[in-house]
Amino acid sequence: MEGLLEKVQTAFKSAFGIDPQTITLDTSPEDIPAWDSMGHVTLASSLEQTFGLTFDVDDLMEMENVREIYRVVQSKLDKVKDAQHQ
Amino acid sequence: MLDLAKMRLVHISDLVKSTGWNSLVKELVFLKRTAIVVEKDLSVVTERSGPLESSGLKLLEIDNHMVFSGGYRFAVRHRYLKALNYLKHGYRGLAIARDNVVVGDMWYSASETAEDPRVLHVDLRRFGFETWTKTYVYTFDIFVAASERKGGVSAAFQNNAMLYLRSKGYTKAFGFYWADNFAAHWCTHVTNKWKKIRTVNVSRFLIFTKATLPKK
Numbered sequence: 001m002e003g004l005l006e007k008v009q010t011a012f013k014s015a016f017g018i019d020p021q022t023i024t025l026d027t028s029p030e031d032i033p034a035w036d037s038m039g040h041v042t043l044a045s046s047l048e049q050t051f052g053l054t055f056d057v058d059d060l061m062e063m064e065n066v067r068e069i070y071r072v073v074q075s076k077l078d079k080v081k082d083a084q085h086q
Numbered sequence: 087m088l089d090l091a092k093m094r095l096v097h098i099s100d101l102v103k104s105t106g107w108n109s110l111v112k113e114l115v116f117l118k119r120t121a122i123v124v125e126k127d128l129s130v131v132t133e134r135s136g137p138l139e140s141s142g143l144k145l146l147e148i149d150n151h152m153v154f155s156g157g158y159r160f161a162v163r164h165r166y167l168k169a170l171n172y173l174k175h176g177y178r179g180l181a182i183a184r185d186n187v188v189v190g191d192m193w194y195s196a197s198e199t200a201e202d203p204r205v206l207h208v209d210l211r212r213f214g215f216e217t218w219t220k221t222y223v224y225t226f227d228i229f230v231a232a233s234e235r236k237g238g239v240s241a242a243f244q245n246n247a248m249l250y251l252r253s254k255g256y257t258k259a260f261g262f263y264w265a266d267n268f269a270a271h272w273c274t275h276v277t278n279k280w281k282k283i284r285t286v287n288v289s290r291f292l293i294f295t296k297a298t299l300p301k302k
Contacts, residue, residue, distance in 0.1 A: 033238030037272035
């Protein structure tokens with residue numbers, strides 16, 4: 001989906017106040033000190049607001065890096081789209 | 087024995103004050119709680135001191151001199167008593183401190199003197215370790231004061247402690263965290279990339295603990 005990474009970057013900026021351009025698919029928590037367990041909850045909240053989605057605990061556990069966040073968000077957006085078409 | 091009882095009472099008091107009675111009950115009585123046993127190849131640990139430096143924290147070794155000289159005090163009361171108890175049992179510790187106040191500590195069982203993991207630490211017997219080498223180290227009971235749990239301090243502490251252990255000649259570290267402890271999962275597995283090697287179901291009733299290993 002076009003623009004999805006940019007939206008993820010925006011969520012990171014909102015959660016951690018960092019330059020969104022530093023966020024790539026290869027970014028992981030060891031690259032961002034503030035992305036600890038508490039920071040992850042803040043980030044999830046920011047992603048929920050950005051995409052209009054809701055995450056459960058399993059989603060939070062899966063989203064261990066930006067690549068996984070991208071995959072989980074895309075999967076949830078696809079499900080929303082499928083539901084709208086039915 | 088009296089020291090141990092005092093340590094337990096202070097621990098209970100601190101726990102109830104900080105997180106309430108529910109967490110105390112959860113700590114003392116549980117059935118089939120899942121422990122994730124993990125390992126870390128110390129050759130791949132990289133320097134990451136930023137969070138400790140920006141928080142004004144330094145890593146230091148805990149030994150009898152450090153504890154008894156009066157040069158340092160522990161921010162959390164029961165951690166001081168735990169330190170006394172662990173040192174008495176021959177375990178070694180590392181701390182993070184600011185202005186001579188210890189705000190975090192973790193412990194390890196050195197294996198220079200034993201190659202049977204079951205005598206090194208009770209956890210190793212519970213978790214089914216049968217072989218060991220002298221360059222392995224078992225790490226346990228990492229703690230960071232609640233006021234310091236921000237900005238990646240816990241993960242940086244664990245990471246820098248592993249660098250310290252590598253500098254002492256250890257090649258691989260082992261440990262465990264509870265599967266329901268999301269903060270520990272995040273710090274150990276996600277941020278510091280410790281590898282999961284097995285899960286063990288543990289049941290506890292007060293001082294009695296039983297671990298059930300997965301079937302081979």
